[in-house]
Structure formats: structure tokens, C-alpha cells
Amino acid sequence: MITVEGLTHYYGERRAIEDIRFQISEHEIVGFLGLNGAGKSTTLRVLAGLLVPSAGSVTIDGVDLVSAGATSRASIGYLPEDPPLYREMTVREFVAYCGELKGLDARTVESRLDGVLKIAQLTHVQHRVIQELSHGYRKRCGIAQAIIHKPKLVILDEPISGLDPRQIVEMRQVIRDLAKDCTVLISSHILGEISETCDRILVLAGGKIVAQGTEAELAARAGGDGARLTLIVRGTEAGIDAALTSAPGVLRYDRHEEGAGLWRLHVSLTTDDREALVTALVKAGVGIRKMVEDESELEQIFLGLTQGASA
């Protein structure tokens, strides 16, 4: 269990983060979401032991990282946005070196190397010099160095930035595999990625945690009882407009003709009273062929939460 209590950090007179509090359970993948300058990097650097916080504590299984000193850093693996790599080394040499740097003896490193290279999907390039590798493979080298010592917490700062779509899919699998052995904290500004990969989301704005929970929990908090629906209907233009104008709770809508008398509607409701919407459409002679809730609302949720915090 990772517990962060009252974490505050100042750069000189400027406060970067204030009273950050959260807990992460074992094997959980938690996403860290925030606009530029929200304090994400500072928080991650404090968690990784690179910065000593001005106030507050970070404990891993009850051990306080600040008071435990340098040795406590062995329980954390950290991958910054730009992977730190000794490019003149081969992948295998580099990961082995990092293992020893993290305090493992050479025999233990050797016994773990193949497994770690497999998790990071680096086995087939393990004897290649890092300088020759693509950005995606370099990211994976960064992940391998972060997990070779079996840390309890792995911190990944923007792990998918700069990757192509195929590499993103592979990286998602790497991250999910990591969570089998440790807790993973991911920072990303790509909302869809956080939504795709993480069990829980922490939203940071103005140096403070403004919300935390699953995507559904955040949606409930940010959007109240509203809903965004997509419908495929059959009917006349006038009938559709009449039904949507008279239906209770319709905030706004737009429609696009699909051909053969079919229309695609995007409807925003102030309250999730979709039964009333259906009744109004049916009464107006509009046939409903399909109705689905818009899946990815994270962007709206995020904007709502961060704008609310900065207002």
C-alpha cells in the first residue's frame, strides 16, 4: 500500500504542489492526469525520491521514504518522459547495470534479466546497442531498468508519448503485465490512454488533487446526472425537431442525415431521463433503431474538473 499524506513542495517561494493526498493499493494501475504546470512532474519526482518534499510524507508499506533515506529508493522504479539510457551499451548490458545500480548482486540480476526483457518485449533486441534502437524500444529499455529490481511502485511519466499506434498497443500490454507484480502510477496527458489503461484516476490542477476515482465516479462528480446519447432514428425532420424540443431535459442536440430516411442524433441531457426522450420520439412518430451512451467522456470530465478547480 502506497500512502501519500499532505505532500507539499515549494521551488523557492513558488508553491508547485500543495497537500497532495492519496492511497494506492497493491497491483493497482493509477493514472495521474493534469494540465501542463499542474504539478504532475513535481509529484512524480518527489515520489521517485529525486526531490525532498517541503512537507508531507510518502510511505510504502508503512516505510517513510524521506526518513528511510537513499536505501528506500530501491523500492521504486522510475521512468521519466525521456528514458535515461546509456546509449553506448547494449540493451542487456544496460538493464543489468541498472539492476546492480539498484543494489542487486550480479547473480540475482542474471537470474532476472531474461524475465524482465520478456516483460518489456526486448528479448529479440537484447544484444543490440541502444543507440541503434527506435524510440519505442528505448521506452521499453526505460521500463526494463525501472523494474529489474522488482520495485513495489513503478512510476511511468508519459510512457506512450512519441510511440506509433502499434507500439502504443504493445506498451499497454507491457503496463498491464507490470501490474501483476507491482503497483503502477502513470502520468499522461493523453486522456484516452489513461482511460484505457488505468484502474483509477487522480486529477491534478493548480498543484492540488481535485478529484480521484474511477472514470465513472469522476463522471458522476463532474457531470451530475446528465448523459450524452447517440441515436439512429427513422422519421421526418420536422417530427424529430418537434420531439426533441418538447422532450424534458434535452440540453442540446444535432442531427445528420444518414440516407434512406435515417438520421443520426447526438443528444445531451441535463438529467439522465432517457425514457422520457424515447417516449417523446415515439409519440412524434419517430422510430428508434439504436440508442447508445457516448463511451468516452473523459475529456469533458477532465475539463469540467480542472476548470472547476481553477475557477
Added chain:
Amino acid sequence: MKGILLVARRDFWAYINTVWGWAILALALLLDGVFFNVFGLTGTAQYSADVLDQFVFFTSGIALAAAVLITMRLFAEERQTGTIVLLDSSPLSEAQIVLGKYLSGMAFLAFFALLTAYMPAMIFVNGKVSVEQIAVGYLGILLVGSAGVGIGTWASAISRNQLLAAVISTVVTVFFVTCWMLARVTDAPFKAIISYLAFFDKHLQPFQEGRIDTQGVFFFVSLTFAFLLLANRSLIARRWE
């Protein structure tokens, strides 16, 4: 100790595996050879002890200059490439990291010193100097080099880039080298202090003559320790930024 050697090993191989390391080595050996030829082998006849004296003097100077070039990358390059994160997020203490870096610089300098051995060997074969005299001379070269590496390690630890590290290191080193001149134009009581700090005039001379001077050993070791301590403090301070 394992952590220190781990850092030292990687940095030493980074010198060996790059053109930069070999370029420093080639330049230093070239200059050393030229100086030896000009001051030791040509001109009027000299006592072999005097030739060795001059060899120790200019090899120490070249070791100091090489120390600037060797150490400028120790921390500054890691900061520029971002690999400093690997060290900062490791369980190694700042003192272990600084000592590892210092040792890598010293190992490379010792490698350079080893490659100059053909010159005192020529003096030994053709003249009348003892192995002990040569060994003491090399002790002096390594002590001066150690102070240079210490200064460079500190300069690299406080600098954002290698160029700045080299400039700071050069300025401080030149100060210690030119102290004897400054002492001439300084009044008491600072005259004695500045005079004491002079690398060559005050502390290296006995080693050039084949004598181990404990005061000199103490001076160079203390200076090295002081700058490594400063480097250690600057690394710790960065965590509290």
C-alpha cells in the same frame, strides 16, 4: 564500496569507449612527449635527476589540464543527457556517486600516467636515477592530478553543461597554479596563505626531487577531499531545490 566501483567502472569504460577519451589521451601524451624532447633530450647536458625533475613538473601540468577535460563530463554530461536520473533514483548515496565519479577520473589519469612510463624508463636506462625516485615522481603527478580531478568533479557537479564545468574547473585550477605569482603582489598575512596554496612552487617541488613531502601529501589529499565534499553537498542540495 560496490556502488562506488559500479559508478567508477561505467564512467571509466565510457572514456575508453568514446573518441573523446582517446583524444584526451593522445593530446596529453603528444604534449608530454614534445615537452620531454624539448626540455629533457635536447640542449646542454643535464643530470638525469634534473631531467626527471622536469618530467615530473610538466607531466603534472599536463595531468592538471587533462583533469579539466576528463572531469567536465562526469555530472554535466549526465545532466544534459538525462541519465543523471538513473543515479539520483538509485539507492546509492550522493557520497558514493561522487566517489565513484572521482575514482573513474583518477583511473583514467593513472592510465595516462602509465602510458608516460617510457620517458622515465629512458632516464633510468641511460642515467642515474633510482626506481624509488621515479615512483615518488609519479606519486607527485597523481597527487596533483587528484587535486585537479577533485576540482573538476565539483565543477561538473554544480554545472548544467560541460562547457561551464570546464570553465569553472579551469579558473579554479589556474588560481592554484598561479598562486605563487599572486603571493608576490600580496601583503601579509594573505601572502603566506596564498603562497601556501601554490601547487607547483610550494608542494610539488619535493616530489620532483624524489622526496616524499608529507606536508605536500596532506595538502593535495586535503584539497581533493574538500572539493569532493563540496560536490557531495551540491548533489544533496539539488534534492532540496
